[in-house]
Amino acid sequence: MTYSLNEIEALSKRAARGSGLAWGLAEEAAKGTRWLSAFGFQGTDLLADLLEMNDRIPAIDVSPVSLRAAVWHAPARRMSPLIAGASLSDCAVRLMERGSITMENVCVPLLAVPFMGGAALRLGHPVAVEWGGVRVATDGRHLCLHGETDILYTRMTTEMVFSTPAKMTGTKEPVMRASVSPQSWDRLAVFAHRTFAPATDESRLKGAGAGLNDND
Amino acid sequence: MTEVPNRDPELVMRLARLGSFHQSRLSFKRVLTRRMAAESWRFDCTAFEIDGNGEGHAVYTANTPERTYSLIAFAHDLPPEKRSDRVIAEAWDATFTLFDGVPEDADIQRLAQNIPLQEAGRVTGRELSVSRANRSVRLWEHVVASLAAGDQPETAQIEAVGYLMRTTAVYGSGKLGAADREMIADRPEFRVPFQVEMLSVYLTRWFVTDLVQHMACCRAQQNGTTAAKLAPQIARSLGIGNSTGLGMAPFLLNHPVLFNNWIAARETALSRVRGIDIAKGADIALFHELFERSTLLFAAWQSEHPLQREKLAALQADVVALRLCLQTIDLSAPHPWDRLYQWAEQNLSLEGQEWVVSLLLEPYGALVDDLAETMAADNTATFRIAGSMTIADLRALLERVYHWAIETDWSLPANRARAWYVSEEKLEPRLGERFEEPVEEYEQPLAPGRDAAALHRALSHWPDDAQVAEFILRHPEHRHALRRAQIVGRAPYAEIRDNTISERVMPIDMLRCKLAFFGATKFDPRSDRWLRISMYGNAPLPQELTSDTAEYWPYPDLPKGDA
Numbered sequence: 102m103t104y105s106l107n108e109i110e111a112l113s114k115r116a117a118r119g120s121g122l123a124w125g126l127a128e129e130a131a132k133g134t135r136w137l138s139a140f141g142f143q144g145t146d147l148l149a150d151l152l153e154m155n156d157r158i159p160a161i162d163v164s165p166v167s168l169r170a171a172v173w174h175a176p177a178r179r180m181s182p183l184i185a186g187a188s189l190s191d192c193a194v195r196l197m198e199r200g201s202i203t204m205e206n207v208c209v210p211l212l213a214v215p216f217m218g219g220a221a222l223r224l225g226h227p228v229a230v231e232w233g234g235v236r237v238a239t240d241g242r243h244l245c246l247h248g249e250t251d252i253l254y255t256r257m258t259t260e261m262v263f264s265t266p267a268k269m270t271g272t273k274e275p276v277m278r279a280s281v282s283p284q285s286w287d288r289l290a291v292f293a294h295r296t297f298a299p300a301t302d303e304s305r306l307k308g309a310g311a312g313l314n315d316n317d
Numbered sequence: 318m319t320e321v322p323n324r325d326p327e328l329v330m331r332l333a334r335l336g337s338f339h340q341s342r343l344s345f346k347r348v349l350t351r352r353m354a355a356e357s358w359r360f361d362c363t364a365f366e367i368d369g370n371g372e373g374h375a376v377y378t379a380n381t382p383e384r385t386y387s388l389i390a391f392a393h394d395l396p397p398e399k400r401s402d403r404v405i406a407e408a409w410d411a412t413f414t415l416f417d418g419v420p421e422d423a424d425i426q427r428l429a430q431n432i433p434l435q436e437a438g439r440v441t442g443r444e445l446s447v448s449r450a451n452r453s454v455r456l457w458e459h460v461v462a463s464l465a466a467g468d469q470p471e472t473a474q475i476e477a478v479g480y481l482m483r484t485t486a487v488y489g490s491g492k493l494g495a496a497d498r499e500m501i502a503d504r505p506e507f508r509v510p511f512q513v514e515m516l517s518v519y520l521t522r523w524f525v526t527d528l529v530q531h532m533a534c535c536r537a538q539q540n541g542t543t544a545a546k547l548a549p550q551i552a553r554s555l556g557i558g559n560s561t562g563l564g565m566a567p568f569l570l571n572h573p574v575l576f577n578n579w580i581a582a583r584e585t586a587l588s589r590v591r592g593i594d595i596a597k598g599a600d601i602a603l604f605h606e607l608f609e610r611s612t613l614l615f616a617a618w619q620s621e622h623p624l625q626r627e628k629l630a631a632l633q634a635d636v637v638a639l640r641l642c643l644q645t646i647d648l649s650a651p652h653p654w655d656r657l658y659q660w661a662e663q664n665l666s667l668e669g670q671e672w673v674v675s676l677l678l679e680p681y682g683a684l685v686d687d688l689a690e691t692m693a694a695d696n697t698a699t700f701r702i703a704g705s706m707t708i709a710d711l712r713a714l715l716e717r718v719y720h721w722a723i724e725t726d727w728s729l730p731a732n733r734a735r736a737w738y739v740s741e742e743k744l745e746p747r748l749g750e751r752f753e754e755p756v757e758e759y760e761q762p763l764a765p766g767r768d769a770a771a772l773h774r775a776l777s778h779w780p781d782d783a784q785v786a787e788f789i790l791r792h793p794e795h796r797h798a799l800r801r802a803q804i805v806g807r808a809p810y811a812e813i814r815d816n817t818i819s820e821r822v823m824p825i826d827m828l829r830c831k832l833a834f835f836g837a838t839k840f841d842p843r844s845d846r847w848l849r850i851s852m853y854g855n856a857p858l859p860q861e862l863t864s865d866t867a868e869y870w871p872y873p874d875l876p877k878g879d880a
Binding site for chain 1: 403404405439441442490491492493494495496497498499500562563697700701702703704705738739740741742744745747748749750754755756759762785786787789790791793794795796797798799800846847
């Protein structure tokens, strides 16, 4: 079944929030999943993998210890691609100054790629990343990709190296619809469901402000 | 032209004022009727297969110079006990989709399986919107019975309700699988926000007019008589009603850049008009005429809600005051509109002030209509956080934009009495009592003032020269508020500068503001959190739409002899 990108973003945001991420990071997760889906990747599967892996753990444990370190690493020795990716986007100027940023032990590395898009748009230069022989580059609007699919979809990589300015070769255009596996949709829905308050008669009446006759 | 600065966001972005906005020539319905007339869109009913019980489907097409859009309407015979305007309803009198192109039979069959189900159905990228409507029980039966008996319906009854059907949701932008806005946003006719939804409602109104006639004819036939044809002036006076609840309130908070662009367009338009050095006689005459015509609109505006009744009473007093003012003020002298605006700001209620803002724009389409094109938003650039901003700069930004929130005592229960949450049922947004109901753990980030104040507090021990990227890595819980603050730094009208969780908050203020940008009139709050409005009341029907009728239709015509 195909879904609209807005549906993917909306469910991803709720699911990320339901997994315990702060709203600001849930928004990043949602934009990132939408971005990957628009390029034909199984974004919802990847997000479901990550949320199940990091369900309700403290964000600080899987965040970079310091943005100034030569190599970014997390205290729990597995880094969240959402938190590290968001930091990379926040530090776009620093990435430009340093030329490259290396991250260690990143989970679901493909989920960090959309943040390169944000950084590339800010810098006005393409940003590239390499892990395990895969190379992905983006200028924020297009994508180029070299490498094997199973490495692209790996659940953990020991090292990711982000660099800019990068060369774009063989570009891929985004699409406007995404096919989503029903399994991944259901997995995300489990997390999203945690954000919904159970309906009660009182909330039905008071919370929505009804009560007057609305059938006249 | 004299340079007049835009009004200060501190003045504009207060809920009481936003909740007093009126439709204007930048409203999305008016942008659409203007375009449809200017481009001579052609309208056809290409199918009307509805039986004597009111069951079946119809197709109405709008042909632009480049494309065709089709409203596919499914009519149902709904038992009264199933009729509810609440989002949680499961059946409706009529359901609709706006289809991109001309549907084939297979499309109709597919949509017949899905559109009547609304949220329980699925649509595709060929569908641009999904919506539903219920009859006004009081007016529908009166109109059908009158016409079937060979009579016209009574004017008093028509005016008391104003619509035959009211929509209870019009979904676009990818909802239920429909096309994302990005798929169509580059088409000229859809560049301005909500044009899909406005077109859908415009065609819905036409369908409803045909359906009521059809039902009257069927009833007359059963009685062996001939029904009267609904008089064109009555058909024109009828709008489409709309019931809107809390679902719409979070929209303005969740789309800060878009909201900024709407307000900024209107404020820029106002500044341009206030900057006019000398007004032409014809423009002054048009202003006077539309002043009189808008008083007719207000005279027909009814509400039972105590707060709105108070506002309407103040507006009636404003009408008297403005009429007196217009008798004495010299609009042919320099800077007429700036003087008039300043008079309004000092002498009228908020309803009256914002009415004057809308009126001032009316004679100046050539000066302000281009601003409609600036009302859309692409959030890509503003979503990213500028991590190299220093803590000192962030602190200064927060103190400039959110000083009211920083000065608020958030430990007082009254200042955070409410919490926005989403219920399990059809994901309906609701507003709960934080200290009385177990809803806080489900709270949505819809209290920007409180969150900005918390961010400001959390920064207090950070050095001025540290970068926000470092801070936000340690404090991801403030990432949302930081993003908003940076957006407002670039887009001054992006943020409502009021407490959205106070015990005194009136969510209908947010609904009214958004609906005024749609072009709605006759706001009728039914509680502090839902209201009814009318859309396209008095608008030309498709066959009447010309460049002469496309512009000033929201204002009723003056009785002959007064014009």
